[in-house]
Amino acid sequence: MAKEARAESTPRIPKLPRLSSSQRIQKRPLLHPPIAPPRAGSSVQKIVYVSSSSPFIAVVKRVRKLLSHVEARAAGPITFAARNQHDILRQIEDGVNPRGKGGKGAREEEVIMKATGKAIEKLLALALHFQCQDDVKVVLRTGSVGAVDDIVNKEGADEEEEGSQDGILWSILHMCPMRLWNNYGWFKADEPVEINNVLQKGRLPMRLQPT
């Protein structure tokens, strides 16, 4: 489910009355497709979901691994099994072609990291980390995702769902996907997004509670 949608394309949802003091929101999990197998081909999007409790370095390593798979796919196998001189030359050519195997842009495959709400802060920290590295390009975007929550009574574990219509909370959460791909041209100067500026200007919603 997790996807970016422009604000105008999201359907209009009727506003609910304010919660009484004895009620609170119990979140249901956000829907997203199962995490793709790391070795799946380039047709499958590689998405890393970041939560506020995900360990920083573990996420970095996970992303690095996915990027290295992308690189391996783009370069193709190198083997002497094909005895033909021409084949070997082609392998070498694929290996060093900035556009990937066969020049089809296989090196432009990307890894996407997504976070919502409280975890956006962590994602921005990760973005900063990756931006300081030469070999990846980083692009930041914002989007939103639909969510359904329950309204329950506050005291202890007493869960109460009030009525059929009132009990359900609809909200559009803001989320912050980040795209990464191998920056293959080493000395290419890309204009990086200045995350520090974004943070200072407060253009990105940092902590968003479901409304």
Add this chain to the structure above:
Amino acid sequence: MPPKRATELSAGIARPTKRKEPPQSSANNQKSGPNGRDKRVKLNFQDARSILTQSADTALSNGELDLQSFLKSREFEIKALENGMQKAKKSLTTRAFQEVPRDLRRRTASHNVKRVPKRLENRAKREMREDNTPTVNPSKRKPGSSRGRLRAETAKRLGILAAKKRDIKGKEVDVTAISTREARPKLRRNLLNDPPKPKSKFRKRQIHKTWLPTHMWHAKRAKMTEPKNPLWRFSIPITCTEKSYRPTHRATGARGAVAWDMSYMSTISLEGTFESLEKVLKAVGVTDQGIWEKKGDKWRSGSRSWCGWLSREVKDQRLQIAPATIIWRAQSCEETNDPPKRKPIRHLFIRSHPSAFLETWNELLRLSKLQRPSVHVQDLRFEIGSIEITGPGSTEALLGILHPYQLPQRGIEPHGEVFKSLAGITNAASLPPNSLLGFSIADPRLRYPPRTVVVPKPTDEEANFALLQTLSAWPADASTTPSALFDRDLRFKATRFPSQKSINRRKAQADPGCYPQILPTDQPIPIMLLTSRMTPTASAQGTWTVLAPWKCILPVWYGLVHYPLSSGGNPRFGGLDEMRQIHFEHSVPWFPRDFPGTSAGFAWETDGRLRRKADWDRRPKGKRTAWDSLDLGGGRKGEIGYGWACDFERLLLPSPSADVEQSAADITQTTQKSSNEQAPSQQVPIQHFTAKAFTSLLSSTTAELPRPSTVATVCITLTSRGVAEPCARIYHIPGLQPTTQCSDNKKISSKSIREQWLPLIPSATKSKPPPNSKSKTAKEFKSKRTPLNTPMPQRIRLLAQSLLQNPPLPYPANKDDGHPLVPDEEDLIGFVTTGEFNLAEGKGVAIGTVLVAKAVEGLRRENKAEIRGGRWCVVRNAGEKVGRLGRWDPV
């Protein structure tokens, strides 16, 4: 590097001019000399040893070095080198059967090519031929072991039996020419029912136990309970044969699904007027706040289930029995609209754990007989089976298997429609809590092998919005068709399957790529789908439970485990160990193991004691823990109570015996006695206290404490390293009491122990974990570190000084390591029932049981002393002296 240059590289491809001979060992011990193997070796060898290189001069253009191209080439070379190294390592040492993924590995695959997957069969054959590997010859096969011989004999005898039976059958047909269908088994009211009568071939193996419907499937793939030692009168899969700890963790969290055959769960049906049923349920402890008022409307109308604890009243004391699920049968419109002459009869199912079945049954039977008008109780243990499935792929797998029953030109039941619209859900917890779907499905064999269902793309806005709308509005609440699963006749009809032969014929007749059409003679299979959440936290995975007639479980199961998930692979299956692991990773206690305060849980604990004791006895003296010589520091010697038990009996003794040494010496004798005495009918010395009551008790400062023998379950998170194991001892931090007398008259003050532990408690703010005692030395070292700008002579002098100052390390190394002393026995509050490394948390977590009175007293004392938090405890593994600090929370 631009592609044009590639042609110039031909000169740069370096081939080794002289190849080294393959290693002697691999070449010499093969009988076959210069044949196919050598060729393969050559090719692999060359492929592995020749490394692609590029000469540096390609980067030179007009005497200038093209830096980018130069770097690129070197990078490429390094990669090729790494690649070559990997290949060289792999190429000559792997054979076809070794490259098979773990779940496709078969025993004896190295000798029998038929055991490797089809795609590798040719390669395996070739390798075997080349290596001259001896292979199996089916005609020469002899039973090797005595067990194998026994088996062969039994098979022979069974063959004779079958032949005899065939003969008799043939004769009978000649005489009567009439064959009758087997009679419908009787379901008796208010009486226990017998398990289904197995086929004569398998009857002898099921005398003291019952097989699950999927027993044959599981017995080949899982470690089952021992034949002589069944669990809860069932033969239950314990764990998969293959390694599965981490794969299970991944399948439940990241991608995949795990399914369990839970047919051993027992179902009891109650029938009666609403008022009588309400009285019965209230008497067994279904008294949650508001559940009998407006809040419980949905539950009582049959569109939600209720999960909670059942209990019984004994001598004005509530004893908890087991967690259970209660489902009401929905009332159809006619039933609710017509003004009835009599009060309408309602119907409900209670599902509970088999270990607590008899207790539940007896209590319900007793209560039902007290009601006027009476309530009928039925035992549906072998009538309704169930499957549980969890993980991101679970909904998808169910959608691929359970196809709502639909005759041509007829509609689907409304709940079936809702179920079909759930494609795209990856977490059962995103459905409304405790939601329930009841509909009928077609025979899953008609659609076997299952195909991956089409899930709407994550970028499809409209589909996603529709799905969210379904989840929020939940249209299943609008329809009130009673589930057919409550109907005895429909359940029975569903179990009369068409033969596999006729199904195969219909499949053959169907158009290519199409499934056979459903005929009016196909019986619908009534099923019910329940969702449940282990924890209310947002991210935790929910679980689906499929209820179906006992005999319909097998075809559903076959479809489920062969369903090709869209994220790759098939759903995994799990046994009891996997179930326990999933609960543990959610930090949720698992019944019965983590509830020794219930009679079922205490029976499990008694079993565990005997098993651990037997394990301990089996070891030679030098290799087992010597409980009585364990040095706990401060002159205390010997393990507290029995080291192999969660010794609640010892904990409840009025005053801990002062003479520790003697009790330690007595251990072996008393154990033998106790192991004989411990009959299953033993009185449970402790009573379980529910988490809800425990939480409310903790939040109030003045509430009255329950009896001293009440226990509650807690989850303990260790702050530092270390893992708690089952039977570990839980202490609270000792209070400021006067000194305690110890056995050898050494005085250790509990105050001093307290002062050792207090600094380890982390501060409330989010900061680095507490410096553990080990790192103290590191800190000292840091403070003494010479500043960076010290000139060299002074530096040398400082170094010499420090070397002379510090005394040399003692030898043998002091085992104390500065670990603080563990508290005394009077501070013991409970025991760990489950503890290991928690993959979800990334550290040691334990689930334990503590005495409520002691825990609450300790907490109130600490709160008065204004210790941060106060819910701190020390956990010490049985037989070890090191205590670890942890924080406990009621669960």
